[in-house]
Amino acid sequence: MARRKQAVTIRHVAAASGVSLQTVSRVINNEANVRAETKSRVQAAIDSLGYVPSIAAQRMSGSRSYLILAINDRERTIADWRARQGTDWVDQMLLGGMLTCAEHGYRMIFELIDTHSDHVERELLAAIAALQPDGIILTPPHSDNPQIVTLMAEQDMPFVRIGSQRADAGIPVTMDDEGSARTATDHLIAAGHRRIGFIAGPADYELSGWRVDGWRAAMAAAGLDTAGLLDVGDFSRASGHAAAQRLLDAPSRPTAIIASNDQMAMATLDVAGQLGLAVPDDLSIISFDNTPIVQFAQPPLTAIDQPIAATASKAVEMIISHLKGEPTPAVLTTVPASLIRRASVAVRG
Amino acid sequence: MARRKQAVTIRHVAAASGVSLQTVSRVINNEANVRAETKSRVQAAIDSLGYVPSIAAQRMSGSRSYLILAINDRERTIADWRARQGTDWVDQMLLGGMLTCAEHGYRMIFELIDTHSDHVERELLAAIAALQPDGIILTPPHSDNPQIVTLMAEQDMPFVRIGSQRADAGIPVTMDDEGSARTATDHLIAAGHRRIGFIAGPADYELSGWRVDGWRAAMAAAGLDTAGLLDVGDFSRASGHAAAQRLLDAPSRPTAIIASNDQMAMATLDVAGQLGLAVPDDLSIISFDNTPIVQFAQPPLTAIDQPIAATASKAVEMIISHLKGEPTPAVLTTVPASLIRRASVAVRG
DNA sequence: GTGAAAGCGCTAACAG
DNA sequence: CTGTTAGCGCTTTCAC
Numbered sequence: 060m061a062r063r064k065q066a067v068t069i070r071h072v073a074a075a076s077g078v079s080l081q082t083v084s085r086v087i088n089n090e091a092n093v094r095a096e097t098k099s100r101v102q103a104a105i106d107s108l109g110y111v112p113s114i115a116a117q118r119m120s121g122s123r124s125y126l127i128l129a130i131n132d133r134e135r136t137i138a139d140w141r142a143r144q145g146t147d148w149v150d151q152m153l154l155g156g157m158l159t160c161a162e163h164g165y166r167m168i169f170e171l172i173d174t175h176s177d178h179v180e181r182e183l184l185a186a187i188a189a190l191q192p193d194g195i196i197l198t199p200p201h202s203d204n205p206q207i208v209t210l211m212a213e214q215d216m217p218f219v220r221i222g223s224q225r226a227d228a229g230i231p232v233t234m235d236d237e238g239s240a241r242t243a244t245d246h247l248i249a250a251g252h253r254r255i256g257f258i259a260g261p262a263d264y265e266l267s268g269w270r271v272d273g274w275r276a277a278m279a280a281a282g283l284d285t286a287g288l289l290d291v292g293d294f295s296r297a298s299g300h301a302a303a304q305r306l307l308d309a310p311s312r313p314t315a316i317i318a319s320n321d322q323m324a325m326a327t328l329d330v331a332g333q334l335g336l337a338v339p340d341d342l343s344i345i346s347f348d349n350t351p352i353v354q355f356a357q358p359p360l361t362a363i364d365q366p367i368a369a370t371a372s373k374a375v376e377m378i379i380s381h382l383k384g385e386p387t388p389a390v391l392t393t394v395p396a397s398l399i400r401r402a403s404v405a406v407r408g
Numbered sequence: 409m410a411r412r413k414q415a416v417t418i419r420h421v422a423a424a425s426g427v428s429l430q431t432v433s434r435v436i437n438n439e440a441n442v443r444a445e446t447k448s449r450v451q452a453a454i455d456s457l458g459y460v461p462s463i464a465a466q467r468m469s470g471s472r473s474y475l476i477l478a479i480n481d482r483e484r485t486i487a488d489w490r491a492r493q494g495t496d497w498v499d500q501m502l503l504g505g506m507l508t509c510a511e512h513g514y515r516m517i518f519e520l521i522d523t524h525s526d527h528v529e530r531e532l533l534a535a536i537a538a539l540q541p542d543g544i545i546l547t548p549p550h551s552d553n554p555q556i557v558t559l560m561a562e563q564d565m566p567f568v569r570i571g572s573q574r575a576d577a578g579i580p581v582t583m584d585d586e587g588s589a590r591t592a593t594d595h596l597i598a599a600g601h602r603r604i605g606f607i608a609g610p611a612d613y614e615l616s617g618w619r620v621d622g623w624r625a626a627m628a629a630a631g632l633d634t635a636g637l638l639d640v641g642d643f644s645r646a647s648g649h650a651a652a653q654r655l656l657d658a659p660s661r662p663t664a665i666i667a668s669n670d671q672m673a674m675a676t677l678d679v680a681g682q683l684g685l686a687v688p689d690d691l692s693i694i695s696f697d698n699t700p701i702v703q704f705a706q707p708p709l710t711a712i713d714q715p716i717a718a719t720a721s722k723a724v725e726m727i728i729s730h731l732k733g734e735p736t737p738a739v740l741t742t743v744p745a746s747l748i749r750r751a752s753v754a755v756r757g
Numbered sequence: 758g759t760g761a762a763a764g765c766g767c768t769a770a771c772a773g
Numbered sequence: 774c775t776g777t778t779a780g781c782g783c784t785t786t787c788a789c
Contacts, residue, residue: 063470063564065537068782079760084784092758109530111537115464115473116782119765121413124464125538140503140717145494145700153498153518154489161520166539168517169502171510181458188414188460189474190515351494355704368489417766428776433768441774465766468781 067110076104087112088122118191125165127378128192129156129371130183130201133171135294144322145351148367155368156196159375167375168192174200174263180210187214194218194378196371197229203265217381219374222266224391230377232392234370236266239363239396240273240317243345246361246398247315248281251407252343254288256306256313258323261293270319270347288313292323299323303330307342314407315343321350324360328403339405349399358402370394416459425453436461437471467540474514476727477541478505478720479532479550482520484643493671494700497716504717505545508724516724517541523549523612529559536563543567543727545720546578552614566730568723571615573740579726581741583719585615588712588745589622589666592694595710595747596664597630600756601692603637605655605662607672610642619668619696637662641672648672652679656691663756664692670699673709677752688754698748707751719743 072083078101085093086101093101104110118124129152139146153169160167168190172182187195195218201207202220211218212228223231240257247255257274260267271289278285290306292298299318303326306313318324324346328338336342338358346353349364373394381387421432427450434442435450442450453459467473478501488495502518509516517539521531536544544567550556551569560567561577572580589606596604606623609616620638627634639655641647648667652675655662667673673695677687685691687707695702698713722743730736 063540065540065782067537070782080783081760081785082758085759088784094758097758109533109537111534113467113540113782114538115467115540116765117784118462118464119468119767119782120784121765122784137503137507140496140499143496143500143700145496147489147492147494147496147499149499149502150489150496151492154486157518157520158486166517168515169506170515171506184458185460188416188458189463191414191462191464351492351700352704355701357706414766418768419766429767430769430776431774434775437768443774446774462766465781466768468766468783469768470781471768 065113065116067108069110069112071108072101072104072110075108076101123193123382124191126190126192127156127160127165127167127194127196127375128170128186128190129167129196129198130170130172130186131198132200133173134175136171146321147350151367152198152371155371155373156375159372163375163379165193165375165379172201174204174207179204179206183207183210187216192216193382196221196374196378198222199266200263202229202231203263217378219377221370221374222264224265224269226391230374230381230387230392232370232374232377232394233266233269234365234367234396235393236269236396237273237276238393239347239398240270241277242273242396242398243317243347243363244274244277245281246400247317247343247345247404248277248283250315250343250404252315253283253407254311254313254315255283256288256290256316257285258299258302258306258316258318258327259289259291260319260323261291264294267319274317287311292319292326294320294322296322296326299326300330303327307331307334307336313342315345315404317345317347319347321346321348321353321360321362324362325352325356328356328360339403343404343407345398345404354401356403360403361401362399364397364399366394366396414462414465416457418459418461420457421450421453421459424457425450472542472731473540475539475541476505476509476514476516476543476545476724477519477535477539478516478545478547479519479521479535480547481549482522483524485520495670496699500716501547501720504720504722505724508721512724512728514542514724514728521550523553523556528553528555532556532559536565541565542731545570545723545727547571548615549612551578551580552612566727568726570719570723571613573614573618575740579723579730579736579741581719581723581726581743582615582618583714583716583745584742585618585745586622586625587742588696588747589619590626591622591745591747592666592696592712593623593626594630595749596666596692596694596753597626597632599664599692599753601664602632602756603660603662603664604632605637605639605665606634607648607651607655607665607667607676608638608640609668609672610640613643616668623666636660641668643669643671645671645675648675649679652676656680656683656685662691664694664753666694666696668696670695670697670702670709670711673711674701674705677705677709688752692753692756694747694753703750705752709752710750711748713746713748715743715745
């Protein structure tokens with residue numbers, strides 16, 4: 060492979076428009092101190108030559124790389140991809156993140172990093188050193204991983220923590236997990252349910268706790284007891300199966316169950332079938348996430364829709380605005396989720 | 409934001425190990441002409457300092473960027489993301505492409521480009537100029553878009569054309585569309601079907617034609633007529649609906665239909681329901697792609713599984729091997745697809 | 758307002 | 774086998 064050089068460089072533009080490199084640079088970066096007439100002449104040269112600055116060169120000279128790194132958990136992401144169950148977290152992140160990046164002349168680059176490994180730090184630092192991104196987006200469970208957050212805090216690089224509420228480092232953005240859990244619970248209470256079970260997610264996701272909090276709060280507000288109605292899974296179908304089984308085997312069987320993700324909700328549906336419980340007549344179900352599969356369940360599941368695309372978009376905007384030196388919002392940014400009503404909730408006579 | 413400099417550079421490593429920059433560079437790039445002892449000393453310094461080369465600097469100096477660009481159709485990709493029907497083409501590409509890139513120290517960066525726009529060329533050239541990737545992966549319908557292929561051929565940059573069979577430029581890789589269509593058709597013939605309808609994809613995807621060819625060949629080999637059994641859609645659900653309707657309204661109604669993608673197959677299922685035809689008893693259906701939704705259809709659909717992850721992985725390997733100067737395979741690379749049997753095909757007495 | 762010079766981190770080309 | 778020199782394309786810093 061021959062030594063690959065840029066086809067059109069800033070030098071060509073400078074020559075074509077009869078100005079110095081510096082002036083072209085000023086036009087590219089939309090800086091002040093360029094006469095309008097000069098600017099338009101340079102711009103014309105840029106357009107006619109089809110010049111696009113090399114981000115490698117821009118980075119080298121100490122400016123931006125126009126790259127934003129979005130980091131997801133390797134193990135879970137690959138497992139989801141292999142399972143082919145339609146989990147579309149990555150797609151929705153790309154939808155919101157890539158398009159918003161593109162609007163601002165940035166590019167999103169997607170990386171997978173192990174949370175549990177003892178070399179998280181090395182992996183992350185290697186990605187940063189190699190790519191030199193302008194900002195980083197952390198998703199759960201990374202966004203609450205103290206090792207990662209501490210490391211990031213030392214980097215002098217803006218980073219957003221999706222699914223975190225902690226203001227200790229980075230910019231937290233949440234999807235209103237507590238409020239969503241309250242909404243789901245209230246929806247069931249309004250339908251006449253009294254014993255509403257809840258299958259929580261794993262503890263290394265802080266949002267797992269917030270969802271439990273929302274459910275507890277709604278139950279308490281309605282004067283309902285939660286004893287024996289809480290169980291825990293790890294977001295896997297198998298764990299949801301076990302949790303649903305325990306909940307439905309209990310002496311005071313719930314008439315409704317809220318599961319903290321779709322896979323566990325689907326497992327609950329399976330268990331109901333095995334126990335001969337009709338959904339929604341004998342058991343109502345609400346799930347979290349609203350990935351594609353729940354539309355195709357029998358019956359289609361009522362679900363809390365996680366606004367992943369909107370959140371990723373927001374995350375990108377916050378990083379870029381931080382880069383521009385604009386002040387970071389003082390209050391926690393919350394992207395609202397919504398309840399999608401389908402056929403898995405029955406009104407209880 | 410302060411001028412961001414690399415934390416650890418090649419200079420630090422050189423100083424720490426008492427050699428020149430060039431020697432460190434040789435070690436990094438695993439070049440010859442370094443004494444084993446020197447090499448291990450340098451490597452030790454690299455490890456202890458946690459040094460990772462900056463890809464921007466590597467690119468600037470005329471070497472690799474270690475970036476491979478995967479290009480998909482903007483309109484269709486975004487439509488799929490928004491529809492949230494579980495189409496996992498992108499996920500499977502990332503699964504195969506990203507992981508294989510990572511194995512070789514490369515990174516895959518994902519770009520969306522409009523096929524139909526009149527500024528495809530500008531978009532593509534801008535991406536190349538900005539990122540300076542080492543290779544490009546084109547997917548359908550880009551891989552057969554003459555404008556794009558011609559442009560790429562002028563770039564002196566290796567590119568793989570997924571879903572193309574043309575050896576005129578770039579490296580073609582196919583997923584055996586013709587063979588798969590034959591397999592699906594033979595499967596139905598073996599089950600006793602004689603009138604097997606086929607819903608083709610749009611003409612701007614060359615693979616649409618190959619699938620029709622495979623169906624035709626299998627029908628001919630079995631001595632079956634295809635008159636009145638072919639219709640066309642554009643991969644959308646609506647077009648599949650219309651095509652299925654025409655096929656099933658015809659005087660000699662088919663007993664089985666093969667649809668060129670999942671959405672059109674799902675539409676066929678809908679039409680069957682509307683016409684009061686039981687699937688599979690009155691109408692058998694086979695779809696192409698095997699995206700997650702077909703598992704959840706009622707009944708679950710027998711489908712040709714498109715090996716997207718394996719193909720993307722292969723594409724990356726071919727680019728990297730080309731970069732290493734290894735010879736490009738003389739014969740067309742074909743990644744085999746497989747038939748996944750589910751409940752939508754009935755044996756015909 | 759505009760330009761000239763220096764340097765970012767790395768590798769190609771050439772010396773030895 | 775190892776080192777030196779020059780330069781990639783761009784922006785920073787400083788001059789004018």
